[in-house]
Amino acid sequence: MVAVSQKAAGRFAPSPTGPLHLGSLIAALGSYLLARQSGLRWLLRIDDLDRPRVVAGAASEILQRLEDLGFEWDEDPVWQSRRYARYAEVLQQLKKQKLVYPCSCSRREILASAPHAGEEGPVYPGTCRNGPAGQRQQLAWRLRTHSRPICFHDRFYADQQQVLEAEVGDFVLFRADGLFAYQLATVVDDMDTGVTQVVRGADLLGSTARQIYLYHCLQQPIPSYLHLPLLLGGDGEKISKRQGDTGIVSRENAPEMMWLALVFLGQCLPPELLGAPAPDLLHWALESFQPELIRPCNRPLAALRAGL
Numbered sequence: 001m002v003a004v005s006q007k008a009a010g011r012f013a014p015s016p017t018g019p020l021h022l023g024s025l026i027a028a029l030g031s032y033l034l035a036r037q038s039g040l041r042w043l044l045r046i047d048d049l050d051r052p053r054v055v056a057g058a059a060s061e062i063l064q065r066l067e068d069l070g071f072e073w074d075e076d077p078v079w080q081s082r083r084y085a086r087y088a089e090v091l092q093q094l095k096k097q098k099l100v101y102p103c104s105c106s107r108r109e110i111l112a113s114a115p116h117a118g119e120e121g122p123v124y125p126g127t128c129r130n131g132p133a134g135q136r137q138q139l140a141w142r143l144r145t146h147s148r149p150i151c152f153h154d155r156f157y158a159d160q161q162q163v164l165e166a167e168v169g170d171f172v173l174f175r176a177d178g179l180f181a182y183q184l185a186t187v188v189d190d191m192d193t194g195v196t197q198v199v200r201g202a203d204l205l206g207s208t209a210r211q212i213y214l215y216h217c218l219q220q221p222i223p224s225y226l227h228l229p230l231l232l233g234g235d236g237e238k239i240s241k242r243q244g245d246t247g248i249v250s251r252e253n254a255p256e257m258m259w260l261a262l263v264f265l266g267q268c269l270p271p272e273l274l275g276a277p278a279p280d281l282l283h284w285a286l287e288s289f290q291p292e293l294i295r296p297c298n299r300p301l302a303a304l305r306a307g308l
């Protein structure tokens with residue numbers, strides 16, 4: 001298998017489903033500061049696989065905002081929508097290894113037959129393990145899991161483990177609607193671009209064991225992981241792009257958003273920097289970032305703003 005680059009890197013991988021949001025800025029900042037402090041390259045990847053959810057113009061707007069904020073990336077961004085051939089090649093390899101199998105189950109059938117739902121949705125009961133059980137033309141491809149626990153250390157959430165077969169079940173790498181699944185794409189991209197350090201939101205902590213298992217199947221080294229606590233909205237829910245524009249990063253509010261993101265990451269900024277341009281704040285953080293100050297509590301956006 002050809003790796004595009006072997007030099008170690010961190011990365012930020014936004015989904016272009018809307019403009020840059022404070023929640024994503026926190027992930028961008030965490031990955032950037034940690035990568036730079038570790039002497040790594042920092043890469044950008046646009047996760048635009050899920051075509052129906054992609055918003056036209058959002059990717060270029062996100063890139064523009066990151067530039068305004070002072071981020072500097074080391075290579076041209078990778079666009080997942082341009083990498084289908086590579087994902088197909090890896091899926092083919094897994095087919096040869098007999099690690100994947102075609103599945104004819106619809107979501108409704110899985111919900112009906114799943115004995116219990118894990119945190120990530122219904123556990124796939126393995127209906128098609130020995131051949132597609134139904135007549136559907138459109139087949140998904142699932143990765144065969146096993147009952148040995150997948151253990152890993154997260155730099156923030158400490159030791160984690162998951163038994164994939166019992167808690168997730170065999171999971172989809174290629175969807176019946178013809179799209180490659182996020183789990184496959186993210187592992188192939190990180191592996192091909194030399195990503196050795198993954199920093200992202202805690203909403204993906206539950207995907208990590210699946211990704212580590214994929215690295216095992218592909219006989220590739222596993223990156224280090226740091227999942228960041230999530231920023232919450234006033235209702236205690238994860239802030240999302242769909243909940244209005246409260247956390248959208250604009251050119252005008254860039255200094256405030258950069259300040260809030262650094263405060264969220266537990267950093268103690270010198271008061272004289274309040275109101276300084278975002279790139280100056282980023283520059284300060286590059287020198288002074290202390291990852292051990294990231295705090296376990298999830299603080300709502302309103303509480304962060306009240307501190308300004």
Ligand code: GLU
Pocket residue numbers: 012013014015047186199200204
């Ligand atoms: N594209 C994902 C998101 O925006 C992040 C994927 C990853 O960091 O692995 O939530």
